[in-house]
Amino acid sequence: EVQLVQSGAEVKKPGESLKISCKGSGYSFSNYWIGWVRQMPGKGLEWMGLIYPGDSDTRYSPSFQGQVTMTADKSVSTAYLQWSSLKASDTAIYYCAKRSGTTTYFDPWGQGTLVTVSS
């Protein structure tokens, strides 16, 4: 079974750093793009960007370029999303999702990681 399992909920203070993870199993992790999607409280889904674990090629949405960093470690089949200095406005649920190989949809998705940033 193809599966993405994300790390648990985090509570952080403004200015702190954070790295959340997304571990893939049941498929060749290196060969499929992983996307990241944000859902702020009460809002819709926003595409943040993609990373290709095979060579760590990344594509960021202009809205998130410079705000987050996407990395991947193919040796442990895990993608990461990190912040160097969190803001209250980063409070959201973050989802990772596997992009299809032949076309452009996302399936499956991880269960989501809730990040709360509050002083």
Added chain:
Amino acid sequence: QSALTQPRSVSGSPGQSVTISCTGTSSDVGGYNYVSWYQHHPGKAPKLVIYDVSKRPSGVPDRFSGSKSGNTASLTISGLQAEDEADYYCCSYGSTYVFGTGTKVTVL
């Protein structure tokens, strides 16, 4: 890139059909046959229900169907069931990805 436009909510009784529209531009929805739809029950992982405008993944009931005309894609749920109550998002790939604003489907 602006979010694709969806109605905020639609509703129907069990057994009825509902259709959700997703309006973009010629740079996204209208320019490519890469529209996908996701069902999202709050607190759960989003689930793919339609891809490439009208294709249905295995395991998704044939009550779900998709189509496109010009810059507007549509998702139709026929024979509405209680478990279909959820948020639905369209997504289009152009030079980048963009999601729709989301539609809450309520089963009356």
